[in-house]
Amino acid sequence: MPDLRTRVDLALQGVRMDAPVHREAGAGPSDDGHVLIGGLGAAIPVNPTSPYVLRRDRLLLDGADLGLDVTPVRRPLFYDLTTDDGVPYEKIARLHGRDVLATTVVQTCMRYDEAERCRFCAIEASLAAGATTAVKTPAQLAEVAAAAVRLDGVRSMVMTTGTSRGTDRGAKHLARCVRAVLEAVPGLPVQVQCEPPTDLSVLQDLRDAGAVSIGIHVESLDDAVRARWTPGKSRVPLAAYREAWAEAVRVFGRNQVSTYLLVGLGEDPDELVAGAAELVAMGVYPFVVPFRPLRGTLAVDVDGVGAPPADVVERVSREVAALLVAAGMTSDGQRAGCAACGACGVLKTAGA
Numbered sequence: 221m222p223d224l225r226t227r228v229d230l231a232l233q234g235v236r237m238d239a240p241v242h243r244e245a246g247a248g249p250s251d252d253g254h255v256l257i258g259g260l261g262a263a264i265p266v267n268p269t270s271p272y273v274l275r276r277d278r279l280l281l282d283g284a285d286l287g288l289d290v291t292p293v294r295r296p297l298f299y300d301l302t303t304d305d306g307v308p309y310e311k312i313a314r315l316h317g318r319d320v321l322a323t324t325v326v327q328t329c330m331r332y333d334e335a336e337r338c339r340f341c342a343i344e345a346s347l348a349a350g351a352t353t354a355v356k357t358p359a360q361l362a363e364v365a366a367a368a369v370r371l372d373g374v375r376s377m378v379m380t381t382g383t384s385r386g387t388d389r390g391a392k393h394l395a396r397c398v399r400a401v402l403e404a405v406p407g408l409p410v411q412v413q414c415e416p417p418t419d420l421s422v423l424q425d426l427r428d429a430g431a432v433s434i435g436i437h438v439e440s441l442d443d444a445v446r447a448r449w450t451p452g453k454s455r456v457p458l459a460a461y462r463e464a465w466a467e468a469v470r471v472f473g474r475n476q477v478s479t480y481l482l483v484g485l486g487e488d489p490d491e492l493v494a495g496a497a498e499l500v501a502m503g504v505y506p507f508v509v510p511f512r513p514l515r516g517t518l519a520v521d522v523d524g525v526g527a528p529p530a531d532v533v534e535r536v537s538r539e540v541a542a543l544l545v546a547a548g549m550t551s552d553g554q555r556a557g558c559a560a561c562g563a564c565g566v567l568k569t570a571g572a
Contacts, residue, residue, distance in 0.1 A: 221257065221258040221259075221260060221569065222257055222258070222286075222288055222569065223569075224534055224537070224538065224566060224569050224570050225530070225534055226286070226288075227257075227262075227566045227569040228510070228530050228533045228534045228537070228566055229272075229530055230257075230262070230264050230272060231264065231265075231510050231512070231533070231565075231566055232510060232512065232527045232528070232530055232533065233265075233267060233270045233271065233272060233527075234264055234265030234266060234267030234270045234272070235253070235255075235264050235265075235266065235267065235270050235272045235273065235274050235279070235290075236266075236267065236268055236269075236270050236272065236273040236274065237253055237255075237264075237266060237273065237274035237290075237292065238253075238274075238292065239252075239253025239254060239255065239264075239266055239292050239293075240292055240293065240294055240295040241253070241254040241292070241293040241294070241295060241296070241315050241316075252264060252265055252266070252564070253265075253266045253292065254292070254293040254315070254316065254317050254318075254563065255274075255290050255291060255292050255293060256289075256290070256291045256293065256318060257279075257288060257289075257290050258288060258289060260568060260569075261293075261317035261318050261320075261561060261562070261563040262317075262563050263316070263317065263563040263564045265512055274290050274292070277289055277290060277291050277292075278290070293315065293317065293318055296315045296368065296371070296372040297371040297372055298310075298315075298364065298367040298368045298371050298372055299315075301367055303360055303363060303364075307353060307360065309363075309364045309367065309368075311351065311352045311353050312352075312353065312356050312360050312361065312364045313356070313361065313364045313365070313368065313377075315368070315372065315374070316378070316561065316563065317561050317563045319372075319373055319374050319375040319376070320374065320375070320376055320377070320378060320561050321364070321365060321368045321374045321376070321377040321378070322377070322378040322379075322380075323356055323361060323364075323377075323378070323379055323380075324343065324352070324356075324379075324380050324381060324382065325355070325356045325361070325379055325380070325381045325390070325393055325394060325397050326354070326355050326356075326381045326382045326384065326390055326393060327343060327344065327346065327347040327352050327353065327354050327355070327382060328343075328344060328347065328354055328382045329341075329343050329344065329382030329383050330382070330383050330384060330385050330452075331383055331452030331453065332344050332382070334518065335451065335452075336451055336452035337451075337452065337518065338439070338449060338450045338452070338453060339448075339449050339450075339517060339518040339519045339522075339523065339525075340439075340449065340482070340511060340514060340517050340519045341517060342514055342515070342516035342517045343382050344382075345516040355393075356397070358396045358397045358399070358400030358401075359400060361379075361397050361400060361401050362400040362401050362403065362404035362405075363404070365377060365401045365404060365405050365408065366404045366405050369405050369408065374408075375408075375409070376408065376409040376410070376411070376555075376556040376557075376560065376561075377401065377408055377409070377410045377411070377556065378410075378411045378413065378435075378556065378557055378558065378561075379394055379397055379398065379410060379411070379412050379413065379431075380412075380413035380414070380435070381393065381394055381413070381414055383414070383415045383453075387417060387418035387419045388417045388418075388419060388422045389414050389415040389416070389417045389418070390414050390415075391412070391414050391417050391422040391423070391425065391426055392422060392425070394412045394414060394426060394429075394431075395412075395422070395425050395426050395428075395429040395431075396429075398410050398412060398426065398429040398430050398431050399429045399430060402429075402430040409432050409433075409555045409556035410430060410431050410432060410556055411431065411432070411433040411434060411435060411555075411556040411557030411558070411560070412426050412431045412433075412434050412435070413434065413435035413436070413437065413557075413558075414434075414436065415436070415453065415456065416436055416456060416460050416461055416463070416464035417464070420463070420464060420467045423464070423467055423468050423471050423472075424471050426471075427471045427472055431472075432472070432476065432555040432556055433472055433476040433477065433478070433554055433555050433556050433557045433560070434468050434472055434476070434477055434478075434557075435477075435478045435479065435480070435507075435557055435558055435559075436461065436464050436465060436468060436477065436478075436479055437479050437480040438453075438458070438461050438479050438480070438481070439453075439480050439481065439482050439485070440481065440482065440485050440487050440492075441458065441481070441487070441491070441492070441495035441498075442485075442486075442487045442488070442491060442492075442495075443458065445485050445486050445487045446458075448485075448486070449485050449486075449519075461479075462502075465477055465479070465499070465502055465504045466502060468504075469502060469503040469504065473503075474503035474549070475503060475505055475548075475549045475553045475554060476554065476555060477503065477504045477505065478504065478505040478506075478507050478554065478557060478558065478559040479499065479504055479505075479506060479507065480507050480509055480558070481495070481496060481506050481507065481508050481509070481540075482509055482510070482511045483508060483509065483510045483511060483528050483532060483533050483536050483537075484510055484511030484527060484528025484532070484533070485511055489532055489535060489536050492508075492536055493536060493539045493540060493543075496508065496539075496540045496543060497543050500543050500544060500547045500549060501547075503549075505544065505549055505551070505554060505559045506540055506544075507558055507559045507562075507565060507567070508536055508537055508540045508565055508567060509564050509565040510527065510528055510533045510565070510566075511525075511527065511528055512527050513525060513526060513527060533566070534566075537565070537566045537567055537570050538570050540567065540570075540572070541567050541570035541571050541572035542571075542572075544567070544572035545571055545572055549572075550571070550572050551567065551568055551572060
C-alpha cells in the first residue's frame with residue numbers, strides 16, 4: 221500500500237495509463253481510471269501529463285520504480301450485454317472499482333441550468349454524449365445487477381439520482397429501483413444517494429425497500445463556499461441537511477449515513493475538520509475527497525479552477541481519519557456506498 225503522501229499525490233496528479241474501467245463526466249469527482257494499488261481499490265485521474273506512469277503493473281515516478289503493484293481493473297463481462305430492448309448494459313450501470321456497481325437512476329437534475337448547477341458537476345454531459353440513458357427503469361437495473369453479480373462478482377451497488385422537483389427529491393424512484401434489484405439479487409448491499417427530501421418519511425421508505433445505507437451529500441459546510449460552488453443546492457439550508465442526517469441515522473443506523481466533503485473549494489481547513497467532527501458526533505461519515513477538475517464542468521470550462529494543494533489534502537484527510545478511527549466509524553463498517561468503497565478519496569490509506 222502507498223504511504224499517504226504518495227496516495228494524495230496520485231489523487232491530484234493522476235497517472236499516465238490505459239484503464240479499461242474508466243469513468244468520464246457524470247457527477248464527478250474526476251475523469252478516473254479504476255485500479256488496485258496493493259490490492260486496495262483506487263479511482264485515479266488518467267492524466268497524460270502526469271509524472272507518474274503505469275508500466276507492466278508497476279508504478280514509476282520520473283522513471284523510478286516506486287515498488288508498488290498497480291493493476292488496472294479489468295473490463296467487466298456484463299458490459300458486453302444488452303437488454304431485450306437494445307440498451308447496452310454499460311449505459312444503465314457501470315463498474316466502479318473492483319466490485320461496486322453504480323448507476324444514476326435519473327440522469328437529469330432540476331438544478332442543471334448554468335445559474336443553478338453545482339460547478340463541479342457534469343451529470344447531464346454523459347447523457348448529452350449518448351453514454352447513458354435519461355431514466356433507468358427498475359426492471360433494467362434488476363437485469364443488469366443480476367448479470368454483474370453473476371459474471372463479475374459485484375458485491376454491492378450504489379444508486380444516485382439527479383434532483384427532481386418533487387418533495388421526495390427522487391427518492392421514490394430510488395425506492396422502486398432498490399426493491400426491483402433486491403428481488404433479482406436478494407441480499408445485495410445497496411446504498412442510495414439523494415438531496416434532503418422535504419418529506420423525511422421517504423427515508424424510511426428507502427430503508428423499507430432494502431437500502432442498507434444512504435449518502436446525503438452537502439460538499440461543504442461553509443455557506444459562502446456553498447453559495448459559490450452549489451448555488452442551487454445552497455438554498456437548501458444546512459439546518460435541513462442536519463435534520464435529514466439525523467433522521468437518516470435514526471433510520472439506517474450510525475455509520476450507515478455519509479456525506480461528501482470536498483477539499484479545495486476554498487473552505488478553511490480547520491473549519492472543514494471541525495465540521496467533520498460535528499458529523500462524526502452525529503453518526504455521519506464525512507467522506508473527505510479532494511476536488512479534482514472534471515472536464516465539462518463550469519469549474520473547468522468557465523472558472524479554470526485547479527486541484528488543491530497536496531499538503532492541505534493530506535492534513536485534512538489525516539485529521540478526519542483520526543476522528544473516524546477514534547469514534548469506531550471506519551469505512552469497513554459501512555455496508556455499501558462511496559465511503560465503503562473509498563476509491564475516490566484517501567481516507568482508507570489514512571486508516572479510516
